[in-house]
Amino acid sequence: MKLKSNEIAGFIRRPSDSVGAVLIYGADGGQVREVSDKIGKTIVEDLSDPFQVADLTPEALKDEPSRIADEAAAISLTGGRRLVRLRGATDTVTAAAELALNAETGDSMIIIEAGALEARSKLRKLFETSKNAAAIPCYLDSGAGLDAVIRETLGSFEVRATPDAHAYMMEHLGGDRRVTRSELEKLALYVGKGGEANLEDTQSMVGDSSALALDQIAVAVASGDIAAADRLLRRGYADGLNPVGVLRAAIRHFQRLHRAASHMAAGDNADQAVQKLRPPIFFAVKPAFMAQLRSWPIQRLRLALTRLSEAETLCKSTGTPDLSVAGQTLLGLAYSAARGRPRGSR
Numbered sequence: 001m002k003l004k005s006n007e008i009a010g011f012i013r014r015p016s017d018s019v020g021a022v023l024i025y026g027a028d029g030g031q032v033r034e035v036s037d038k039i040g041k042t043i044v045e046d047l048s049d050p051f052q053v054a055d056l057t058p059e060a061l062k063d064e065p066s067r068i069a070d071e072a073a074a075i076s077l078t079g080g081r082r083l084v085r086l087r088g089a090t091d092t093v094t095a096a097a098e099l100a101l102n103a104e105t106g107d108s109m110i111i112i113e114a115g116a117l118e119a120r121s122k123l124r125k126l127f128e129t130s131k132n133a134a135a136i137p138c139y140l141d142s143g144a145g146l147d148a149v150i151r152e153t154l155g156s157f158e159v160r161a162t163p164d165a166h167a168y169m170m171e172h173l174g175g176d177r178r179v180t181r182s183e184l185e186k187l188a189l190y191v192g193k194g195g196e197a198n199l200e201d202t203q204s205m206v207g208d209s210s211a212l213a214l215d216q217i218a219v220a221v222a223s224g225d226i227a228a229a230d231r232l233l234r235r236g237y238a239d240g241l242n243p244v245g246v247l248r249a250a251i252r253h254f255q256r257l258h259r260a261a262s263h264m265a266a267g268d269n270a271d272q273a274v275q276k277l278r279p280p281i282f283f284a285v286k287p288a289f290m291a292q293l294r295s296w297p298i299q300r301l302r303l304a305l306t307r308l309s310e311a312e313t314l315c316k317s318t319g320t321p322d323l324s325v326a327g328q329t330l331l332g333l334a335y336s337a338a339r340g341r342p343r344g345s346r
Helices: 005-013 029-041 067-073 091-102 122-129 143-156 163-172 177-191 199-205 210-223 226-238 243-265 270-275 286-295 298-315 322-340
Strands: 021-025 053-056 083-089 109-114 133-137
Touching: 005 029, 005 133, 021 029, 021 091, 021 122, 029 083, 029 109, 029 177, 053 067, 067 083, 067 091, 083 091, 091 109, 091 122, 109 122, 122 133, 143 163, 143 177, 163 199, 177 199, 210 226, 210 243, 210 286, 210 322, 226 243, 226 322, 243 270, 243 286, 243 298, 243 322, 270 286, 298 322
Parallel strands: 021 109, 021 133, 053 083, 083 109
Antiparallel strands: none
16 A cells, blocks of 8 residues: 555554555665654554564575564464564565565564665565555655654754754754754753753754764865765765765755855855855854855856766665765765865865
C-alpha cells in the first residue's frame, strides 16, 4: 500500500490492523529510525526485549531467505505481539520480504528500514502494491517540515527561540533528524526550561558536531581548499555523515553565496550584500565567505548549484555509489574554486 502524505502521521501513531509489514525508506537515516521506533512501540513496549523483538540484517538472509517469515511466525515466550526489524535493507532482500508477505505470520509486525529507494526499486514496489504492507518515505527535513521539528523539540522543553536563532537553526539543521534533535535538545538543556535561545546561544551550541562538520566541508569546497575538503570528507564519511546531507549543506552554503552575489549585482558592495543575509554569517566564517564571493561570479554559482542538485538526485538512485558521487562533485567544485581565485589570494 502506498500511503498518501496526509495518511502517514496517523498511520505512524496507529498502524492499520490489516498491515503486517512496513517499509520505511529515505535519505534521512535518522528520520527512518525515528519512524521505525514509533511504529515499533505501538507493537511492543520495550524495543530491546529479545523475546518479543528480532533484529535482522541483510547478511542474515543470504543463506536463509525465509528468516523474516520464520521470525514473524514464532510465538513470543512472554506473550504479546512480536516485532521483526530488518535494518540496512536494499533491493537484495526483496525475495525474502516477499516470502514473508505471503506467509502466515499471525499478528506480528515486520519493519524494514532502507536508505533512499527510487521509484523503480523492486523492494519499494513490492510494499507499495501489497495489500497487507505499507511503504513510508522519509525525506530530508526542510522548509515547513524542519520548522515543525524545531518547534516541537524545543517546545517539549518549554524553550522558545528568537527569530534570528530560529533562522540559524533552519540554515544549519535538517541533514539527519537524529542529529537535528540531538543538537536541539543540547541547546534546550543549555538555555533551561522556560528560557529563550538567542542567536549567540544557538551558534555556540548547535552544530559543534555533525552540523559543524557539514559546514566545514562546504566552506572548504567553496574556498577551493582541495586538501581540506578531501580530509574533511573522509573524516565525515568515517563518522557516518550521509552523502545527501553533505550535498545539502553545500547547497545551502552556495545558495547563500548566490543571494549575496545577487545583492551585489543589484548594486551593493560585498560588505552590504553580506550584511543583508539572515541569519548573519558567523564571524569566524565571514573572512572566508568574503573571499569566496570574489572567487565565484554569479554565473558560476548557478552552475555549481545545478551540479550539486544533480548530484543529490543521483545519490538518491538505487545502486548509485553515493559516497563517490558526492565526493567527486564536491572535490570538483573545490578544484573549480581554486582555479577561480584571484591571483595572489591564498
